[in-house]
Amino acid sequence: MKKFYILFSIIILTIVYFLFFFKDSKETIKIGFVGALTAKYSDLGNPMMNGIILAFEEEKFEINGKQIELIFKDDKKDEEVNKKIVNDFIDQGIKIVMGNVTSSMSKISMSIINKHEDMFMISAASASNEFSGIDDQFFRVHVANNAQRFDSFTKYIRNNNHKKIYGIYDPGNITYTKDYLENFEKSFISNGGENFIKYAKTDENLDNLVNEINSLNPDLILLCANSVDAARVVQYLKMKNIKTQIASSEWAMTPSFIENTGKYSEGIIFNIDYDEHSKSEDFINFSNKFREKYKIEPSLYASKGYELARVIIELLKMGEQTELKKNLLIKKEFKGLQDTIIFDQYGDVIREFNTFKVTNGKFEKIEWWKKRV
Numbered sequence: 001m002k003k004f005y006i007l008f009s010i011i012i013l014t015i016v017y018f019l020f021f022f023k024d025s026k027e028t029i030k031i032g033f034v035g036a037l038t039a040k041y042s043d044l045g046n047p048m049m050n051g052i053i054l055a056f057e058e059e060k061f062e063i064n065g066k067q068i069e070l071i072f073k074d075d076k077k078d079e080e081v082n083k084k085i086v087n088d089f090i091d092q093g094i095k096i097v098m099g100n101v102t103s104s105m106s107k108i109s110m111s112i113i114n115k116h117e118d119m120f121m122i123s124a125a126s127a128s129n130e131f132s133g134i135d136d137q138f139f140r141v142h143v144a145n146n147a148q149r150f151d152s153f154t155k156y157i158r159n160n161n162h163k164k165i166y167g168i169y170d171p172g173n174i175t176y177t178k179d180y181l182e183n184f185e186k187s188f189i190s191n192g193g194e195n196f197i198k199y200a201k202t203d204e205n206l207d208n209l210v211n212e213i214n215s216l217n218p219d220l221i222l223l224c225a226n227s228v229d230a231a232r233v234v235q236y237l238k239m240k241n242i243k244t245q246i247a248s249s250e251w252a253m254t255p256s257f258i259e260n261t262g263k264y265s266e267g268i269i270f271n272i273d274y275d276e277h278s279k280s281e282d283f284i285n286f287s288n289k290f291r292e293k294y295k296i297e298p299s300l301y302a303s304k305g306y307e308l309a310r311v312i313i314e315l316l317k318m319g320e321q322t323e324l325k326k327n328l329l330i331k332k333e334f335k336g337l338q339d340t341i342i343f344d345q346y347g348d349v350i351r352e353f354n355t356f357k358v359t360n361g362k363f364e365k366i367e368w369w370k371k372r373v
Contacts, residue, residue, distance in 0.1 A: 026065060026066055026067045027066045027067070028066065028068075028069050029068055029069070029316070030069045030071060030093070030094045031068060031070055031071070031094065031096045031097075032071045032073065032085075032086075032092075032094045032097045032099075033048075033052065033071065033073065033099055034075050034082060034085045034086060034089075034097060034098075034099040034100055034105075035048065035074070035075055035098075035099040035100045035101035035105070036074065036075060036076075036077055036101040036102065036105075037072065037074035038074050038076065039077065040226055040228040040229070041101050041102060041173075041226055043227055043228075043254050043256050043299075044101045044102075044125055044254075044301045045074075045101045045301075047298070047299045047302035047305065048098075048301050048302065048305030048308075050293075050294055050302055051124075051290070051301070051302040051304065051305030051309065052070065052305045052306065052308065052309040053070065054289060054293060054306055054309075055305075055309030055310050055313060056068055056070060056309055056313070063313060063316045063317060064316065064317060066316075071089075071092075071094070073085045075099070075101075077102070077105065077172070079108050082108045082109060083108060083112065086108075086109050086113065087112065090112070090116065090119075095118055095120060095321045095322055095324075096120050096121075096122075096312060096321055096324060097109065097113060097119065097120070097121045097122075098121075098124070098305075098312075099121070100123060100125075100126060101125050101126075102125070102126065102173040102175075102176060103126040103127060103128035103130070103131070103173060103175040103176035103179070104174060104176065106121075106123055106126035106138070107128070107130070107131075107175050109121060110131070110136065110137070113138070114136045116137070117137070118322040119137050120137055120139070120324035120325050120328075121137050121138050121139070122139045122140060122141070122311065123138070123140040123141075123142065123308070124140070124142060124301060124304035124307070124308045125140075125142050125301060126142065127140070127142050127143065127144055127145050127149075128144070128175045129145040129146055129179050129183055130175060130179060131144065132144045132146060132346060132348050133346050133348075134346055135345070135346060136346075136347075137325060138347055139328060139343065140347060140348065140349065141304055141307050141308050141311060141336075142304055143348070143349055143350075143351050143353075144348050145176070145179050145180050146183065146348070147183075147186075147187055147190075148351075148353075149183075149271070149273075149353065150186075150187035150188075150271075151187055151191070152353050153187075153247075153271035153355060154184065154187040154188040154190075154193065155191050156269075156271070156366075157188065157193070157220060157247065158188070158192055158193055160245075161219070162219040162220040162245065163219050164194060164197050164216070164218045164220070165185075165188065165193070165194075165196045165197065165218055165219070165221075165222050166196070166197055166198050166200070166212075166213055166220070166221050166222070166244075167184075167185075167196050167198065167199045167200065167221075167222045167223075167224070168200045168201065168222070168223045168225070169199065169202065169224045169225065170201075170202045170225035170226060171201045171202070172226075173226070176224075177224040177225065177249075177251075178199070178224075180224045180249050181196065181222065181224055184222065196222075197216050197218055198212065198218075200212070202229045202230075202233055206236045206237075207240075209233075209237070210237065210242060213237070213242055213244065214242075218244055219244070219245065220244065220245050220246075221237070221242075221244050221247070222246075222247050222248070223247070223249070224248070224249040225248075225249075225251065225252060226251060226252065227251070227252045227253075227254045227256050227257040228256075228260065230248055230251075230252035230257060230261075231252070231256075231261040231265075232260075234246060234261050234264050235261055235264050238264040239264075245269070246267070246268045247271075248269070248270050249270070250270055250272040250273075250274070250300065252270075253272055253300060253356070253363065254299055254300070254301070255297065258358065258361055265358045265361070266358055266359070266360075266361075267357060267358060267359075268358045269355060269358075269366070270355070270356045270357075270363065271354070271355050272300065272353065272354060273352060273354075274300045274303060274304075274354070275338060275354050275365060276297075277365055278337070280337060280338045282335070282336075283303070283337040283338050286303065286306055290302060290306075303337055303338075306337065307334075307337055307341065310334070311334050311341070314331070314334060315331070318330075318331065328343060328347075329343070329345065339352045354366075
């Protein structure tokens, strides 16, 4: 009997202990981020991270009584490092993964995550058309390299009498960059243009590029590269007196591109599903908060990171972390900072596009359909 009372007392004390010390404990949802946070691709990854943090701060890192823990990991643009990070996330029971910064690295992450139907991966940047039309665990708030992205841009190019295009792409992210040029070319041809006269790479000898451009005499140079390599190529071409009009993918449309390129950035044109001059109340509020917190202007990728996080937040308010894909496909439409983000059945989005030109050191919007530039 004495042993019974001792055992009974231990049980009661244990229950009291847990009730007292853990009465305020909350379930934690861990959300992982994998992407470039160092080296030349970090001008995408770090703004994304800042935008994500800002969105969850607004929720005080708590949704439906559950604490949110964000885990940020640098993929170092290394496939093996990336694989280890994603597998570590899985070992920790993480069901939601944000990333990657580049399509080539997203492809690595997807090869692992798509084997787990209870996981959800969403990107703020990876735009390769290779990921489109597939029923998997991958979603994105950034438009794919499809007709939607290129139609207005290629019409602008044709309206300015550019027919012969010389393409240059970054081979370090070939899943996105060459895909970008190939799908731009398809749209260009459908809008009355011609086949590209050349596909060159940013890691080629720049003197050879200069000689080839002088020989082929294109009307337009289309560049698809990160802002560091894009700035390097543009500077060199301009210093070698190449006067051909240059256009670029949105990947290089960052403040650091203008800083690194200086006066040689003048006149370069971009097409993007973003407007840094937007008068949207939500965008203005976001920009003010971002400026106050980080003391810098928000970039495209900061905005996309914030929007990505808001999508996750809304989905977590709808249900469990293992149900994000199901609930996203039910809801489909989400409020973006500048427009409505509409997802299709495969996780691609429909968004509005704008054309910009660098004028006096700033990205200025071109309303070319109202007046030719």
